[in-house]
Amino acid sequence: MKKFVLALGAVAAFAAAANAQTVVTDTDGNGTFSIEEMTAAYPDMTAETFAAIDANADGAVDADELAAAQEAGTIAQ
Secondary structure: OHHHHHHHHHHHHHHHHHOOOOOOOOOOOOOOEOHHHHHHHOOOOOHHHHHHHOOOOOOOEOHHHHHHHHHHOOOOO
């Protein structure tokens, strides 16, 4: 029974981690996300992916662009 409870706990912890949402932090407080801020949240971020997310090509990702990329599956939520 003890092994079952431990196994159940491990499965629950894994499921919670799998459903956790990635949070991008605006460390400089300018209201947008730089490639450095995006890479901190998404370590596999490439310049090409960042450029694709940056729909208006202003060199930063705003909240709407981030949400659109997450909804499109370009990056994980």
